[in-house]
Amino acid sequence: MAPAFEQVPEDTETQTETPHNTPHTVNNDGQVDYKSRVTVVGSGNWGSVAAKLIASNTLKLNSFHDEVRMWVFEETLQSGEKLTEVINRINENAKYLPGIKLGKNVIADPDLENADVHFVYGETGNYAVKDANMLVFVTPHQFMEGICKRLVGKVRQDAEAISLIKGMEVKMEGPCMISTLISEHLGINCSVLMGANIANEIAVEKFSEATVGYRDKREIAEQWVRLFSTPYFLVTPVQDVEGVELCGTLKNVVAIAAGFVDGLDMGNNTKAAIMRIGLREMIAFSKLLFSSVRDSTFFESCGVADVITTCLGGRNRKVAEAFAKNGGKRSFDELEAEMLQGQKLQGVSTAREVYEVLSHRGWLELFPLFATVHEICVGRLPPSAIVEHSEQKPKLSVF
Numbered sequence: 506m507a508p509a510f511e512q513v514p515e516d517t518e519t520q521t522e523t524p525h526n527t528p529h530t531v532n533n534d535g536q537v538d539y540k541s542r543v544t545v546v547g548s549g550n551w552g553s554v555a556a557k558l559i560a561s562n563t564l565k566l567n568s569f570h571d572e573v574r575m576w577v578f579e580e581t582l583q584s585g586e587k588l589t590e591v592i593n594r595i596n597e598n599a600k601y602l603p604g605i606k607l608g609k610n611v612i613a614d615p616d617l618e619n620a621d622v623h624f625v626y627g628e629t630g631n632y633a634v635k636d637a638n639m640l641v642f643v644t645p646h647q648f649m650e651g652i653c654k655r656l657v658g659k660v661r662q663d664a665e666a667i668s669l670i671k672g673m674e675v676k677m678e679g680p681c682m683i684s685t686l687i688s689e690h691l692g693i694n695c696s697v698l699m700g701a702n703i704a705n706e707i708a709v710e711k712f713s714e715a716t717v718g719y720r721d722k723r724e725i726a727e728q729w730v731r732l733f734s735t736p737y738f739l740v741t742p743v744q745d746v747e748g749v750e751l752c753g754t755l756k757n758v759v760a761i762a763a764g765f766v767d768g769l770d771m772g773n774n775t776k777a778a779i780m781r782i783g784l785r786e787m788i789a790f791s792k793l794l795f796s797s798v799r800d801s802t803f804f805e806s807c808g809v810a811d812v813i814t815t816c817l818g819g820r821n822r823k824v825a826e827a828f829a830k831n832g833g834k835r836s837f838d839e840l841e842a843e844m845l846q847g848q849k850l851q852g853v854s855t856a857r858e859v860y861e862v863l864s865h866r867g868w869l870e871l872f873p874l875f876a877t878v879h880e881i882c883v884g885r886l887p888p889s890a891i892v893e894h895s896e897q898k899p900k901l902s903v904f
C-alpha cells in the first residue's frame with residue numbers, strides 16, 4: 506500500500522497507446538505488432554524481483570507482450586537440476602529469491618545470444634535478447650563488459666535499454682558508467698533505475714520508491730515508469746542519467762564504511778556521521794566527473810534514501826560489519842562466499858575503482874572517506890581507521 510501523501514501511478518492504458526508510436530515488427534501474416542517485448546538480462550536477487558515487478562505490469566498493460574524473458578547465468582543446483590529448469594518449473598528463483606513467485610509469464614532462458622544452445626520453451630534458434638524492444642540490465646557490474654561484448658550485433662537497433670546495475674568500470678580514459686558501456690557497445694539508448702531498493706523487501710511488496718534517470722527522451726522515461734510502477738513501487742523520472750547512476754554506484758562505498766562502524770560497535774551517531782560525509786563525497790565526486798549532475802537528484806530516492814537504506818540493511822553493510830568484527834583478518838571474498846550464497850557485493854570493487862580515479866586525478870586527499878574505505882578493504886589500514894581518516898575536513902570548494 507502506498508502512503509496517502511503520494512499519488513499512485515496509473516496502471517491502465519488504452520488499446521491504442523503504443524510505446525514508441527512506431528510498429529515494432531511485422532509478423533509472417535503481414536500484421537503490424539505495436540507491443541513491446543521485455544527481456545531482463547540478469548536473475549540474481551534484484552534481477553528476479555525486477556522481473557516480478559515487470560511481469561505483473563506486462564499482464565495489465567496493453568502496450569506490452571505478456572511474456573517477460575529473463576536471462577539466467579546457468580548453474581547446477583545441489584539437487585542436480587539446472588537453475589533455469591527449476592525457475593520454469595516452480596516459477597521461483599530457488600537460489601537467489603526463494604519463496605517468491607515471479608509470475609507465470611516470466612520465462613527463464615539460459616541462452617543470452619547464441620542460436621546454438623537448444624531452446625527448450627520456444628522455437629529453436631531463439632535466444633533471450635532476440636526481438637526485445639526493451640532490455641533491462643541487472644547483473645553485478647563486474648560481468649557487464651563481457652555481457653556487452655557478447656551482445657554486439659544481437660540486439661534490435663531500435664531497442665531501449667535500462668540499467669539497474671549499481672557500479673562502474675574504470676578504463677584508461679577514465680570512469681565509464683554501466684549505462685555508457687551498454688550504449689557504446691550496443692549502439693542503443695540506455696536509461697537507469699536506482700533507488701532505496703533492498704530487493705527482499707520489494708519482493709514481499711513493502712512500499713519503496715525508485716528513480717528513473719533519463720537522458721533526453723521523456724516519453725521513453727515514462728514508458729519505463731509504467732513498466733516498473735506498482736502501488737507498492739513508486740517510480741519518479743529525473744533527467745539526469747549520470748547523477749542517478751553515480752548515486753547508486755557510490756552509495757555502495759558508503760555502505761562498506763557504515764558496516765565497519767557497525768562491526769566496531771561505534772554507535773548510531775558515528776554511523777550517521779559516516780552517512781553524511783559519504784553523501785557529501787558522493788555529491789562532490791559526481792559533480793567533478795559530470796558538471797551536468799543536479800543537486801536535486803541527491804534528494805530523490807536514488808540519493809539520500811538509498812544511502813540510508815543501504816547503510817541500515819544492505820549486503821555491503823552486512824559483510825563489511827563481519828570484516829571489521831574479524832579485525833580485517835578474513836578477506837571480503839571469503840566472507841562474501843560464506844555469507845551471501847552466490848550473491849555479489851559491489852562496494853569493495855567500486856571502492857577500488859573510485860580509488861583508481863582519485864589517485865589518477867590527484868584527488869585522494871579530497872575524498873578521505875572513499876579513499877579510506879579502499880585502504881581498509883585491501884588491508885593497508887585497520888577497520889578503525891574509518892573514523893580517524895573520515896574526520897579530516899574536506900577541502901573541495903564544491904562543499
Ligand SMILES: NC(=O)c1ccc[n+]([C@@H]2O[C@H](COP(=O)([O-])OP(=O)(O)OC[C@H]3O[C@@H](n4cnc5c(N)ncnc54)[C@H](O)[C@@H]3O)[C@@H](O)[C@H]2O)c1
Binds near residue numbers: 669
Ligand atoms: N539485491 C538488491 O537488493 C539490489 C537492489 C538494487 C540494486 N541492486 C544491484 O543490482 C545488480 C544485480 O544484483 P542482484 O542482487 O540482482 O544479483 P546477486 O548479487 O543477487 O546475484 C549474483 C548474480 O550474478 C550471476 N553471475 C554469477 N557469475 C556470473 C557471470 N560470470 N556472468 C554473469 N552473471 C553471473 C548469478 O547467476 C546471479 O544472478 C547489482 O549491481 C546490485 O548492486 C541490487
Ligand SMILES: O=P(O)(O)OC[C@H](O)CO
Binds near residue numbers: 671703818820
Ligand atoms: O544489499 P546491497 O548493499 O547490495 O544494497 C542493495 C540496494 O542497492 C539498496 O538500495
